[in-house]
Amino acid sequence: MYQSSPSSWRGRGGYAPRRGRGGAPLRPVRREVQPDLGKHPLGKLLQTIKPSDLLSVNLPLGDPAITNCNDIASYNWLNSATPTIVVPGRPPLWTPLPTSQQLKEDSGEYYRDPNAARAPQFPTEPAVRAIMTSNPDFETSEVDVFACGSTLGNLLRFVRSIDKAFRFHVQLVGNTVFFIRKENDPKELIQGVHGYGHTFPEAYAPWERDVKDSETHQRVVQYTLGALKCLVRFECDGFLKDKTDQATAPSQKPGGGSSLTDALDAMMSTASYTPSTTTPLQVKTGGSKVPRASVFDLKTRSGKWKKEFDLEDILPVLWLKQIPNFILAYHNGSGRFERKDISIRDLTDEFKQWEARNQSAITMLCTLLKKIIEIARAEDSGKLDVYSPRAGMLEVRKQHGEGVEVLPDALLAQWANEGVECHDEEEEEDDDDYGGHSPGGFYGGYGYRGQYDSDDDGDMDFTACSVEECGYCGKCTY
Numbered sequence: 001m002y003q004s005s006p007s008s009w010r011g012r013g014g015y016a017p018r019r020g021r022g023g024a025p026l027r028p029v030r031r032e033v034q035p036d037l038g039k040h041p042l043g044k045l046l047q048t049i050k051p052s053d054l055l056s057v058n059l060p061l062g063d064p065a066i067t068n069c070n071d072i073a074s075y076n077w078l079n080s081a082t083p084t085i086v087v088p089g090r091p092p093l094w095t096p097l098p099t100s101q102q103l104k105e106d107s108g109e110y111y112r113d114p115n116a117a118r119a120p121q122f123p124t125e126p127a128v129r130a131i132m133t134s135n136p137d138f139e140t141s142e143v144d145v146f147a148c149g150s151t152l153g154n155l156l157r158f159v160r161s162i163d164k165a166f167r168f169h170v171q172l173v174g175n176t177v178f179f180i181r182k183e184n185d186p187k188e189l190i191q192g193v194h195g196y197g198h199t200f201p202e203a204y205a206p207w208e209r210d211v212k213d214s215e216t217h218q219r220v221v222q223y224t225l226g227a228l229k230c231l232v233r234f235e236c237d238g239f240l241k242d243k244t245d246q247a248t249a250p251s252q253k254p255g256g257g258s259s260l261t262d263a264l265d266a267m268m269s270t271a272s273y274t275p276s277t278t279t280p281l282q283v284k285t286g287g288s289k290v291p292r293a294s295v296f297d298l299k300t301r302s303g304k305w306k307k308e309f310d311l312e313d314i315l316p317v318l319w320l321k322q323i324p325n326f327i328l329a330y331h332n333g334s335g336r337f338e339r340k341d342i343s344i345r346d347l348t349d350e351f352k353q354w355e356a357r358n359q360s361a362i363t364m365l366c367t368l369l370k371k372i373i374e375i376a377r378a379e380d381s382g383k384l385d386v387y388s389p390r391a392g393m394l395e396v397r398k399q400h401g402e403g404v405e406v407l408p409d410a411l412l413a414q415w416a417n418e419g420v421e422c423h424d425e426e427e428e429e430d431d432d433d434y435g436g437h438s439p440g441g442f443y444g445g446y447g448y449r450g451q452y453d454s455d456d457d458g459d460m461d462f463t464a465c466s467v468e469e470c471g472y473c474g475k476c477t478y
Helices: 114-118 125-134 149-159 199-204 260-268 315-321 348-357 359-378 409-416
Strands: 045-049 066-078 084-089 145-148 166-173 176-181 214-225 228-236 282-287 295-302 325-331 342-346 383-390 393-398
Touching (some): 066 114, 084 125, 084 214, 114 125, 114 214, 125 282, 149 228, 149 315, 166 359, 176 359, 199 295, 199 325, 214 359, 228 359, 315 348, 348 359, 359 383
Parallel strands (some): 084 282, 145 176, 295 325
Antiparallel strands (some): 045 393, 066 214, 383 393
């Protein structure tokens, strides 16, 4: 295990997520991408909320903390012409190279939201399918909020008065209020990708052979936030084998060990497919479960500028995702990473300290979640649009027109009926074929091409940015 150097964890850090991190010199800042209201009009305004409105509200909020966190499901997206997930899948394995290597700078196209890019009609469907596959008797009626790191991260930034425009959809299904991230286009690309945020994890955290065709590992955890029971989906960058229990540690197939050759093979296997948007989502079983205690988030940055990393930049979103391990890797400014410049840190104590310092913001977040839930339950359709044009203002609106569905009809019924399995008429009777797409899905009939970025957001000059921490504001510096 690498040891962290205390001096490397202060100051402003240059970071971005897996498939979108890097540490190249700062580039000119580009204009921040805003929600496209012309392409996706807003509906009728129901309520405007300011942070000050959340300070004195008499609601049963519970303790301002995250408690009772448990793994619920996980899955890998496969690089396949047919939209396919593997449950439970497995994250890439942290396998540092024995000697330093000169890595090539990142290139290519990467989507902001892999779930929307591969399942544009129903981006939340893969996570729900994974839950139903892993836990057929899962008690859906006990879930108050189903969200992702992006939507919760946006709300946490709002209550902390951090300026970033955002928008997401809301739908009440049974007793659960779903938050669905809303991009201008499911194929929206990260602009200005550079640095070594793709090539470093491909070399140091490759996919193992039984999941080698994977593109991203997604996880769903359940926890209590205040008095609310939440399911939160997010992407993780990999796992540490020495933090897995023997009962859950993946078993290597013969010849399945990771090596420099394997890492280079993974880096060379970059061909991508264009999944059909009309083909039902395929769900296969494979991989193996790894415990939450072993998963990590990874950031890279340039050591050329001798700037130190401020852990406060990433703690809020890693706290929301409850990812307990953080790897920080410095390079020499041109892509060479030395072992001494790579550190691993357990954030468990930092999470507790961050909660203690941010009791007011967490209370406001719980209050805001309660308000959105109440409005959704009072709305006849159960469908809302949450839009924040700037810091200090959040609008809760009806969805424009008839709105969109968060899940296919059969899966909506299954969730609302507490796990009673339903089938669409057009669904093929195949164990690996979970269908149900309809023309009225979240993004309609958009296609997919190339690769994508993390489960979290993107735009602008992203060398010092990440999806969920700042939403790829393009303003972060080293």
